[in-house]
Amino acid sequence: MSRCVLSALVAVITFILPVQAMDNGLALTPTMGWLHWERFMCNTDCDTDPHNCISEKLYMEMADVMVKDGWKEAGYEYVCIDDCWPSRERDPKGRLQADPKRFPGGIKKLADYMHSKGLKLGIYADVGTETCAGYPGSLGHYDTDAETFAQWGVDLLKFDGCNMPNWTLLAGGYINMSIALNKTGRSILYSCEWPLYEWQFHQPNYTAIQQTCNHWRNFADVYDSWSSVKTILDWTADHQNFIVPVAGPGGWNDPDMLVIGNFGLSRDQQETQMALWAIMAAPLLMSNDLRAIDSQSRQLLQNRHIIAINQDPLGKQGTRKVKVNGFEVWERPLSNGRQALAVTNRQEIGGPRNFPLILAILLTWKSCIPQCNVTQILPQYRELGVQVLFTKLQLPVNPTGTALLVISPATGKPCSKQQSKKWLRYLSKDKRQREVL
Numbered sequence: 001m002s003r004c005v006l007s008a009l010v011a012v013i014t015f016i017l018p019v020q021a022m023d024n025g026l027a028l029t030p031t032m033g034w035l036h037w038e039r040f041m042c043n044t045d046c047d048t049d050p051h052n053c054i055s056e057k058l059y060m061e062m063a064d065v066m067v068k069d070g071w072k073e074a075g076y077e078y079v080c081i082d083d084c085w086p087s088r089e090r091d092p093k094g095r096l097q098a099d100p101k102r103f104p105g106g107i108k109k110l111a112d113y114m115h116s117k118g119l120k121l122g123i124y125a126d127v128g129t130e131t132c133a134g135y136p137g138s139l140g141h142y143d144t145d146a147e148t149f150a151q152w153g154v155d156l157l158k159f160d161g162c163n164m165p166n167w168t169l170l171a172g173g174y175i176n177m178s179i180a181l182n183k184t185g186r187s188i189l190y191s192c193e194w195p196l197y198e199w200q201f202h203q204p205n206y207t208a209i210q211q212t213c214n215h216w217r218n219f220a221d222v223y224d225s226w227s228s229v230k231t232i233l234d235w236t237a238d239h240q241n242f243i244v245p246v247a248g249p250g251g252w253n254d255p256d257m258l259v260i261g262n263f264g265l266s267r268d269q270q271e272t273q274m275a276l277w278a279i280m281a282a283p284l285l286m287s288n289d290l291r292a293i294d295s296q297s298r299q300l301l302q303n304r305h306i307i308a309i310n311q312d313p314l315g316k317q318g319t320r321k322v323k324v325n326g327f328e329v330w331e332r333p334l335s336n337g338r339q340a341l342a343v344t345n346r347q348e349i350g351g352p353r354n355f356p357l358i359l360a361i362l363l364t365w366k367s368c369i370p371q372c373n374v375t376q377i378l379p380q381y382r383e384l385g386v387q388v389l390f391t392k393l394q395l396p397v398n399p400t401g402t403a404l405l406v407i408s409p410a411t412g413k414p415c416s417k418q419q420s421k422k423w424l425r426y427l428s429k430d431k432r433q434r435e436v437l
């Protein structure tokens, strides 16, 4: 088989039909920004904790730091309010209003502030009668609330799914809010939790979800712990056949916030979260205190190589390919025939273990005909140089840590006769044999 025939075969195999997603022109790559929930939760006590309570001051300070400390430059753009911002009562015209004590300037002032800094503002509401924390919900007010958010100049809506009188109303509620947002004429990115609230009753209709939302939460809230991050990764891998095919420019699976820079994850676990969120083409919404973040976490969150994987224009979500000997191997196809590869050491005992990476046994083999360039991004940046298909690389990975690589096709000499023979032998083995090689 000639190299040209092989290349043609590869081109056919990798041909992928475009996905039809929410078409408001937003989220062509996964959303990047900051969201208050995991770190600041429903802290409304501005009397005793003015520095951390949910108030306009918190978002303005976060925005200042985002501009000053390189976050905006790295791509983080949305500053997002979560639950607990409104008054307990709607105004006399039935509109949501911000708590006047904690947001004396109102949401419009906050949106103007963000825009003056080249940032965007996100807000939170709920499809049901009340938010998860018991503030007024939007049920029966979708048009009014969408209009209010548009008038304030809001750029993103996180729409939660608590307190819907009946789960069968969820789909209609989410779709109606999407229609209401579109009617306002303002571009408002629509972040849903629709599938998360439906999974407990039935398998959600991902086609409808993807046509309605710019991203959607599938699974439980992230906590500041390794066990939480692990459960999210396991859930995603276990459901990848349903959820990965629908992801693409305009619509993404949302495994929830990045908790890097907080208290619960070790250095290695933070790297695993960052690497795998990039492989999963996940929105990168940090929930941490950017005003007081350590420099290692900052460097990790601002790592331009990892962000480039996350934001890759091909927009294909990666998947877990192999679970072997306490390692997991995840792959994500990237533009220009490149691949991102993450190897996580899931063994929580012992020290660093070597993963023997043979390029030929992974899906990445396509990038290595006739040869490829291998770059390691995590835990350290290293150029591993030009490799061929049968190279075996030893990758040391710490417990709960991840080695992240990018594999790019490299031009080279056409295959020699000997190489072609090796190829034919390899290709003639059945797929199962190849997997265990």
Ligand code: GLA
Pocket: 037, 082, 083, 131, 132, 133, 160, 193, 221
């Ligand atoms: C739910 C959501 C969280 C957060 C809280 C707020 O639990 O999943 O992300 O928005 O509600 O109450």
